[in-house]
Amino acid sequence: MTQTTQTLPAPLPPVLTAAQQTHVVNVLRRAARAEVLPRFRNLAPADIDTKSGPHDLVTAADLAAEAMITRALATAYPDALIIGEEAVSADPALQDKIANAPLAFILDPIDGTSNFAHGLSTFGMILAVTRFGKPAFGVIYDPVNDDWVISDDTSTPRFERALGQSRPLRVSMGKQIEDLSGFVPLGNFSKELRVKVAATLPSFAKVNSLRCSAHEYRTVAQGHADFVLSGTLHPWDHAAGALICAQAGAHVEMLSGGPYDATLRTGHILVAPDKTTWNRLRKVFAFLADD
Known part of the structure; x- marks a missing residue:
């Protein structure tokens, strides 16, 4: 043979x-x-x-x-x-x-x-x-x-x-939900979703929004925060940061599944330290997966 x-x-x-x-x-x-x-x-x-x-x-x-x-x-x-x-x-x-x-x-x-x-x-x-x-x-x-x-x-x-x-650069270690700190741009969601997203925030150790994707992605890539969730998909906000975090060891994936790329117009990127932590976060934000 x-x-x-x-x-x-x-x-x-x-x-x-x-x-x-x-x-x-x-x-x-x-x-x-x-x-x-x-x-x-x-x-x-x-x-x-x-x-x-x-x-x-x-x-x-x-x-x-x-x-x-x-x-x-x-x-x-x-x-x-x-x-x-x-x-x-x-x-x-x-x-x-x-x-x-x-x-x-x-x-x-x-x-x-x-x-x-x-x-x-x-x-x-x-x-x-x-x-x-x-x-x-x-x-x-x-x-x-x-x-x-x-x-x-x-x-x-x-x-x-x-x-x-x-x-x-290296992202942080994976953690349980209650130990995670991250960035959630609450103001970028519709009023209806904002209520649902806000209800998740007490689950975490600390959640912020810097109103600046540049510094949010930099902070995650340096391991000083654990995750970032996108509210919009403008490629000028996310293409560089998603790549840098991924190369620093993060798991970067759309909440609806599949890789991020700069042509996407709808959906939400979730960046987490590893796949296990990403899956934990995915359960928290599951209601956004079809948005």
Whole structure:
């Protein structure tokens, strides 16, 4: 009997080289210095506007930073799709292009805009790179402290500082429900669901919302909190953080089942330290699985 040997496909190389990753980080840092930090705690009333509602803010800093970053990426990657949150706000059809893009940059120029607009320093800049919607690279940058977490889908994520300091990231250990701390964005759920989600919160040791996906994902990736549940699925909020947490050892899955990717529009991502803890949390939030 002749045995056949199955040849597995070769793994894809990193979507960005080390030099390209450094370039992307520097693009964010330059935009922060030029367009974001000079406006922090220095916004005039005319610099703040609303989008979908009174709590969905956009500032002159969001618009200027996104324009600067988009120009820099378009120059370096002329064949790539570049999707910014503010560009999608102006033209929602842009988001439809992510699924068919072999290389897409997905950008949130200021995540936590409400915090930024009100002078709170809990905001960040998020950039993800996807292949046909699947996250392949992510960086979450803190402009105030000039540090970032970064990873691609082939390596261990790192916390880095401008002076060359770097350390690997690892999520926390799994725990029982009553010992878990995490992030639940209560205000992002409909009023009907908000009541049900709020009823789960006493089950945990501690639950917060920073109103900033950037810092929530950073905190989980560094092992300082145990889980994060999404209220919405905007890819500029989640693609980078979901990848970084997964590479740091977390179990990342949609509550309805299946992997997360940046093309999804409905559902909820749940990030937990391991599959066992994820399953425990899944039981608590089971009512959201079909939402």
